[in-house]
Amino acid sequence: MLVPEIRAFILEQDAEIALQFMQVLAYLDLPARQLTVDADWSVLLSAEEPPYLLMIGQSGSAAAAHRVGEKLCELDAAIPLVVLESCELRPEILAALENRIVGRLPLPLRHVHFEKILQKIALYRDNRQQGAPPRNPELFRNLVGGSLGIQRVRNMIEMVAKSDANVLVTGESGTGKEVVARHIHHHSTRRTKPFVPINCGAIPPDLLESELFGHEKGAFTGAITARQGRFEMADSGTLFLDEIGDMSLPMQVKLLRVLQERSFERVGSNKSISVNVRIIAATHVNLEQAILDGRFREDLFYRLNVFPIETPPLRDRAEDLPLLVSDLVTRLGHEGRGTIRFTHAAVHLLGAYGWPGNVRELANLVERLAILYPHGLVDTHDLPEKYRADGYVPPATAVGEMRAPPEARARPLAEAGAARLPRSGIDLKEHLTKIEANLIIQALEEESWVVAHAAKRLQMGRTTLVEKMRKLGLGRQEDLTGP
Numbered sequence: 495m496l497v498p499e500i501r502a503f504i505l506e507q508d509a510e511i512a513l514q515f516m517q518v519l520a521y522l523d524l525p526a527r528q529l530t531v532d533a534d535w536s537v538l539l540s541a542e543e544p545p546y547l548l549m550i551g552q553s554g555s556a557a558a559a560h561r562v563g564e565k566l567c568e569l570d571a572a573i574p575l576v577v578l579e580s581c582e583l584r585p586e587i588l589a590a591l592e593n594r595i596v597g598r599l600p601l602p603l604r605h606v607h608f609e610k611i612l613q614k615i616a617l618y619r620d621n622r623q624q625g626a627p628p629r630n631p632e633l634f635r636n637l638v639g640g641s642l643g644i645q646r647v648r649n650m651i652e653m654v655a656k657s658d659a660n661v662l663v664t665g666e667s668g669t670g671k672e673v674v675a676r677h678i679h680h681h682s683t684r685r686t687k688p689f690v691p692i693n694c695g696a697i698p699p700d701l702l703e704s705e706l707f708g709h710e711k712g713a714f715t716g717a718i719t720a721r722q723g724r725f726e727m728a729d730s731g732t733l734f735l736d737e738i739g740d741m742s743l744p745m746q747v748k749l750l751r752v753l754q755e756r757s758f759e760r761v762g763s764n765k766s767i768s769v770n771v772r773i774i775a776a777t778h779v780n781l782e783q784a785i786l787d788g789r790f791r792e793d794l795f796y797r798l799n800v801f802p803i804e805t806p807p808l809r810d811r812a813e814d815l816p817l818l819v820s821d822l823v824t825r826l827g828h829e830g831r832g833t834i835r836f837t838h839a840a841v842h843l844l845g846a847y848g849w850p851g852n853v854r855e856l857a858n859l860v861e862r863l864a865i866l867y868p869h870g871l872v873d874t875h876d877l878p879e880k881y882r883a884d885g886y887v888p889p890a891t892a893v894g895e896m897r898a899p900p901e902a903r904a905r906p907l908a909e910a911g912a913a914r915l916p917r918s919g920i921d922l923k924e925h926l927t928k929i930e931a932n933l934i935i936q937a938l939e940e941e942s943w944v945v946a947h948a949a950k951r952l953q954m955g956r957t958t959l960v961e962k963m964r965k966l967g968l969g970r971q972e973d974l975t976g977p
């Protein structure tokens with residue numbers, strides 16, 4: 495029988511670790527109980543209200559971890575799961591539970607990590623109470639942006655979601671390829687079925703086959719039990735083949751066969767298994783070039799590329815920056831991680847940076863600033879040097895190319911003159927406005943916002959500068975109205 499006040503459960507073989515967690519939880523008014531693998535887990539379901547959390551640590555053996563995985567899959571999704579570093583669940587089980595795992599805790603236990611987990615649990619419970627589908631707050635982000643590029647992506651998602659067509663998402667690193675894949679699944683008729691991601695580039699080639707197709711007991715050394723592959727796990731749902739460009743050629747052949755025949759065999763078995771899986775693949779690699787180089791099969795490319803979607807780099811949609819920043823800030827606020835704000839000038843300056851790491855880089859920056867200036871206002875001078883120095887890199891600058899060193903700021907005209915016209919053309923007026931705004935901000939910053947001094951640096955009259963600042967929405971009121 496469940497003691498009514500028990501609110502949290504912890505599965506952890508190491509008695510010392512379990513005790514430590516139970517003490518912390520008790521202190522937080524969350525009386526906890528240690529759970530063993532073979533205990534009657536119905537206690538988790540019989541309470542009036544679902545437990546506040548279930549922590550999964552060490553199970554003791556691979557077989558025990560397997561049983562834990564099975565039990566977890568049967569549990570009510572209302573119970574938020576927290577995975578401890580000692581957890582031995584297999585990656586495919588963790589992937590299947592992804593929507594219910596609110597966070598992972600490194601050991602030994604640190605206050606700062608635990609606090610974050612509690613905030614995420616609160617968010618998870620809020621979402622569920624509001625009837626939102628359970629989801630991992632880190633991974634499922636809205637496709638924020640009003641630029642043409644993002645609108646086009648949204649339209650394409652809408653067009654393709656309801657069909658079963660294979661989709662190939664391409665784009666630079668951090669542009670939101672996984673966000674797009676999850677959106678497609680979410681808007682498809684498969685949304686209640688699993689979305690199973692697999693990173694084809696991160697798994698060693700000799701393990702990828704059994705990861706994708708599963709294996710039978712004894713199929714190879716170490717295959718102690720039979721195991722489902724990702725194709726089986728994704729049955730009726732969506733399989734997300736991430737970093738497909740990194741897949742080895744022999745594996746490409748096997749994948750092509752499955753896509754053609756819609757069936758496969760587990761490693762070590764000759765029994766054919768049929769599945770109904772929608773494939774979304776993603777890559778940052780230029781597959782057309784990879785085909786020319788003999789690194790990617792053309793026939794597989796055409797199979798995957800039924801409906802291509804390209805996620806635009808952030809530098810091509812700088813107008814989305816204010817929206818993205820405000821979205822990221824709101825999210826941090828919801829997660830209880832501070833209520834940071836940015837000045838217009840700071841956002842403006844960020845809009846001119848090259849963003850080689852795209853939205854991921856922006857998200858990291860916002861998080862970092864929220865830690866540095868909790869509840870504060872971030873102005874241009876609070877931004878790390880890199881984001882200030884890059885102010886006027888021309889948009890045509892290739893990703894990864896050397897960026898202008900800070901001292902190059904002294905040569906604005908040479909820099910501006912060196913800008914190359916991109917093939918797709920350029921909005922010259924907007925580009926010039928950006929260059930102008932950046933130089934103005936730098937002059938103001940370096941002259942401590944004394945407008946007269948900045949005007950001198952820019953070799954223009956003070957009133958002209960004030961007028962330009964007003965147009966650009968720059969500066970504090972006293973700068974614009976002062977003598």
Ligand SMILES: Nc1ncnc2c1ncn2[C@@H]1O[C@H](COP(=O)(O)OP(=O)(O)OP(=O)(O)O)[C@@H](O)[C@H]1O
Nearest residue numbers: 635636637638666667668669670671672673853854
């Ligand atoms: N349009 C967007 N709106 C909100 N958040 C976004 C958007 N695009 C990307 N993100 C966020 O940026 C981060 C990177 O996105 P994602 O992992 O989907 O990129 P990716 O293209 O798959 O990157 P990589 O090639 O490095 O795997 C994530 O935190 C994601 O939530």
Ligand SMILES: [Mg+2]
Nearest residue numbers: 671672736776
């Ligand atoms: Mg990705």
